[in-house]
Amino acid sequence: MxxxxxxxxxxxxxxxxxxxxFREYVPDKLPRREKEIARLTRDFKPLTSKKGAFSVNVAIIGNAGIGKTSIAKYFMERFPKSAEKVGKKVYCVYYNCYTYRTKSSILRHLLNKYFNVFSTRGFSDNELLSDLMKSLNKQDSHLILILDEANVLGGEDILSFIYIPEAFEFGQSRISTILISRLTEFNSLLNVQLSERIHDKIQLSGxxxxxxxxxxxxxxxxxxxxxxxxxxxxxxxxxxxxxxxxxxxxxxxxxxxxxxxxxxxxxxxxxxxxxxxxAYVYPELRSSVLEELKEQELFVSIAIARHLKKDNIAHTSIDEVYEFYKIVCEENGETPQAKVTFRRHIDVLAKTGIIYKVVEPVGGGKRGRRSIITLQDIPAEVLEEKCTNILEKNEK
Ligand SMILES: Nc1ncnc2c1ncn2[C@@H]1O[C@H](COP(=O)(O)OP(=O)(O)OP(=O)(O)O)[C@@H](O)[C@H]1O
Ligand SMILES: [Mg+2]
Known part of the structure; x- marks a missing residue:
């Protein structure tokens, strides 16, 4: 051997x-994105020239695979170093919100990793934010928080990073953000207050x-x-x-x-x-994966796709999908299965990689846990169409 x-x-x-x-590799150069990198840098220039506390918030939006994450990571590698040369301390930290799904998890990680604040268990988010603001104030530093797939975190949570510190004794926030999202999901993220706070929206074309x-x-x-x-x-x-x-x-x-x-x-x-x-690669999800699905699993896939598409949302829950699933069954002349069985179908779809399922605590863990479902790689419309075609083919 x-x-x-x-x-x-x-x-x-x-x-x-x-x-x-590999997916995580960021090259030394990003040809054809020089203008956008320059624009992002100009947006954050005040952090290196102005004194005091303020917040700059920039959104980077656009379709899949066009350099959103890469631009942000490229900037993250370089901006703090350039700021340091002019005597400014800037932290630039990246979070993918598929991994860090809540404000609390981001805050805890931040404080532990960058500010040596440990044993933060038992503290409320506001206390954590207050600790973070104290640290930033003490050092007269700024934090740029890059929130990738920001739609997963949601508008309220994002806003609280830039908004809540203002309600404290410190006056203005020292936390800036770069919010990254795909185009279709960006609107589900925005609320009025958040859109008022966004200074620049960099929309990348394909x-x-x-x-x-x-x-x-x-x-x-x-x-x-x-x-x-x-x-x-x-x-x-x-x-x-x-x-x-x-x-x-x-x-x-x-x-x-x-x-x-x-x-x-x-x-x-x-x-x-x-x-x-x-045949392996996005955007064409391997069709053989879909073809191997059982009829009930196809119903569930269609239900998920329809719901995400109809309400133009990024993710959904098992209960919500179940309602759509019942309709799909009726249309196909089948009796809907019980929720326990339905959940098993969801698990199968998650294993094949067609859907993405994450379990997250509700109400800080006090109200149990719930599963959040989203589509990773394939547009809802394409998934619905493919599954419907397969159902029709199987009937013949
Ligand atoms: N201008 C560029 N030069 C070199 N490589 C690039 C460039 N733009 C994108 N890439 C590469 O293409 C791939 C996709 O880019 P990236 O991950 O930044 O896309 P994205 O817009 O964040 O997509 P998604 O919405 O799927 O997260 C990465 O491997 C990245 O390194
Ligand atoms: Mg990305």
Missing amino acids: GDIVEKHLTGDSVFKEESTL YNEDDLREILGYRAELAFKNNVVSTDVFDQVVSIAANTQNARHGIEIFYHAGKIADQEELSYITPEMVRKAK
Whole structure:
């Protein structure tokens, strides 16, 4: 066995640096987004030039895979260092709200990690915020909180980061925010007070073919050895990604195609490998996953999709979906199953990755826990259409 391990660990690969294609990797350059990075920097310039407490809030919005997260992370790496050069202390901290779903969890993590305030259990959110403000005041520093997938956190919670400190003795907040959200979900996040607080809304457009040529050229160069990607293969990937205007689409195709080349022990990527890789990758959720679903699971998927689409919301709960599910069953002449069974279908869908389910405490944990359901990668409309087609096909 040792030999096989060694062969594949040291053996040839088409990759020069595979990890540059991983999701969390942020490249040193973000071609075609220079203007937006400059704009973001200008928005936060007052933090380095003005004295005292105030808050700058910027939203970055747009469709999937167009550099929202990357721009924010790029800025986060550099802004505090530049501020330090002019004698200003700025913390810039990133939270993905799929991971940190509540104001409390963000506050606790912040205080522990950056301000050495421990054992915050038992403290209310307001007490935690007050502690945070005290620390920032003491150091005459600012905090830029990057909230990615901010719609998951919700408008009220976001507002309290910038709003509640004002009600304290400190006057104005020292907390600024960068709110990142996909376009469709951004509106569900906004309430009147929050939109009044947003100083700049940077709306990114999708990448066109020219953009993708430059971006994917740069990323392929980082990831692959010479002569792995021919001009034909490169054009093929660019044109697939141009359809969705999504840079991640191209990057993930490159990644999977490279993996296939390694598996087949070839030193270059073929057009067929690109076609195979395409089938793995967003935005086309692998159709075989859906085709394997049982009838009841298809009903549940349709119910989720319809509800999210109808009410234009980012996530929903089991109880709400159940109501939609009953209607779908009726339409298909079936009796709805009990909620216990229904929940099992939800679990299956979560396991296949079609939906995303997170259990979160209600009322600070005092009122138990509830499951929140959302669609990760596939638009509600597409999911509904695909499932309906499969149901129809199965009936024939
Ligand atoms: N201008 C660019 N130059 C180089 N790589 C880029 C650029 N824009 C995006 N990418 C890469 O494309 C992928 C998707 O970008 P990113 O994660 O920033 O998208 P997003 O807009 O946050 O998408 P989502 O809404 O799905 O979170 C990442 O791997 C990122 O590194
Ligand atoms: Mg993102």
